[in-house]
Amino acid sequence: MNLNEITAGIELLGNNINKLVIKNSLVNFADAKEKKIDFCINKPRFEKDEDGLMGQIEIEFKIDLINSEEQKCHMEIALEGAFVPSGDIDEEQFEQLVMVNGAAALVSIARGKIEAISGNVLNSGKIVIPFINVLEYYKEASMK
Known part of the structure; x- marks a missing residue:
């Protein structure tokens, strides 16, 4: 199949980290007895001007790894992308x-x-985010 016939219809102009918070007293990823990951897609913003359409969307992750009250790692990251048709x-x-x-x-x-940031923060191991079904996210979010 010709790849040009099934392209996404949008182009990524770029992305940036809007927020990054790390608080860590955990040495090794394997030590974490509790792992919690929260995920959010913020409402996109769209602009239309003489140059055409542009859309921006931001996603956020909040990650907690806990071994004890003294040994824990907290990470928050917000990533934004800009897209054009x-x-x-x-x-x-x-x-x-x-x-x-x-x-x-x-x-x-x-x-x-x-993965890169946590691999540098922790002595060993890294945080691996599972694959996310975005359609399922929106379906679940609309039910709340």
């Missing part, structure tokens, strides 16, 4: 693509950043 798509399609495909792309980028 690629190809001939309308505004509604673009917004949907940013919400789903854009958020999924940022999760993959955040996964790499979290």
